Amino acid sequence: MNPAAIDRAVQALRSARRVAVLTGAGVSAESGLRTFRGATAPDSPPDMAALWKEFDPMRLATPQAFEADPAMVTRWYDWRRLGCLAAEPNAGHMALARLERWTLSRDGAAFTLLTQNVDRLHQRAGSKAVVELHGSIIEWRCTKSGRRTLPPTQPFTQFPPPSQWGGLLRPDVVWFGEMLPEDALRRAEEAAGACDVFLTVGTSAVVWPAAGYIHRARATGATTIEVNPDQTAASDAVDIVLRGTSAAVLPAIVAALLE
Ligand code: BJW
Numbered sequence: 212m213n214p215a216a217i218d219r220a221v222q223a224l225r226s227a228r229r230v231a232v233l234t235g236a237g238v239s240a241e242s243g244l245r246t247f248r249g250a251t252a253p254d255s256p257p258d259m260a261a262l263w264k265e266f267d268p269m270r271l272a273t274p275q276a277f278e279a280d281p282a283m284v285t286r287w288y289d290w291r292r293l294g295c296l297a298a299e300p301n302a303g304h305m306a307l308a309r310l311e312r313w314t315l316s317r318d319g320a321a322f323t324l325l326t327q328n329v330d331r332l333h334q335r336a337g338s339k340a341v342v343e344l345h346g347s348i349i350e351w352r353c354t355k356s357g358r359r360t361l362p363p364t365q366p367f368t369q370f371p372p373p374s375q376w377g378g379l380l381r382p383d384v385v386w387f388g389e390m391l392p393e394d395a396l397r398r399a400e401e402a403a404g405a406c407d408v409f410l411t412v413g414t415s416a417v418v419w420p421a422a423g424y425i426h427r428a429r430a431t432g433a434t435t436i437e438v439n440p441d442q443t444a445a446s447d448a449v450d451i452v453l454r455g456t457s458a459a460v461l462p463a464i465v466a467a468l469l470e
């Protein structure tokens with residue numbers, strides 16, 4: 212960790228009124244959940260390899276894949292759903308919830324947490340203003356009625372799971388080629404277009420439109436800060452780079468803010 216860079220980030224947050232945060236799979240890596248592309252940690256065990264190194268996203272995370280083989284796709288998503296339910300928020304999630312409370316304790320402040328994560332760990336850590344850009348794996352929805360349901364925490368017994376509304380159940384996530392939820396897009400546009408600080412944490416910043424919010428914030432004059440152990444597609448575009456894991460860097464920032 213670079214103390215001078217941490218200090219610059221803390222100064223930017225102290226003088227900010229409107230803060231927006233974008234998170235990705237790296238934030239949940241220290242909760243034991245696998246990332247999609249990025250290395251999870253230099254010393255991580257083989258079963259923590261990035262998902263898209265072991266599985267083909269085009270055969271699992273597209274509407275066409277679900278249409279071609281709904282049993283295989285829902286089996287894979289149920290496996291991941293159970294992993295998310297078993298995981299616990301880590302110090303990085305906790306620090307973001309604290310950052311939200313600290314920011315909102317000041318007059319005229321606004322805070323938005325845009326997450327690409329589908330695991331609900333931010334909410335379980337106490338974050339309130341969470342925008343789920345890519346939906347949630349914890350909820351599933353009926354292919355016929357579009358209605359959402361919170362399935363029991365036990366594994367499904369049928370694949371694809373039948374829906375009480377006459378269709379099939381699919382995870383309420385956003386697959387490649389699908390539109391992001393309209394309300395999430397609106398809130399993300401608003402937050403990125405009107406923030407003083409934009410923090411991007413644990414994302415490779417290659418999936419759009421999420422990655423675009425970093426550039427949008429920068430174009431509107433926000434100070435942009437990246438927290439990531441590795442170089443990303445956004446590293447060269449941000450103002451402050453904090454190289455380290457989110458469970459190490461974010462608590463350090465929050466501790467300095469609270470001093
Ligand atoms: C740590 C760490 C630690 C490790 N601490 N950090 C413009 C240009 C090019 C392409 C497109 C474009 N616009 C749209 C597209 C197409 C497409 C896209 O972006 N493709 C790119 C891959 C090229 N986008 C879409 O299709 C989106 N829809 C859309 O745009 O609709 C409009 C449209 C419709 C039709 C045609 C055209 C446009 C939808 C995207 C949906 C993404 N879905 C997934 C799966 C969700 C469900 C599931 O969970 O299975 O979302 S893919 C996957 O990637 C998942 C993630 O949310 C997303 C982003 O990944 P993330 O979070 O960044 O993770 P990683 O693994 O990539 O990175 C982890 C990072 O953590 C690394 O940097 C590590 O270093 C770091 N790290 N340990 C901190 N301890």
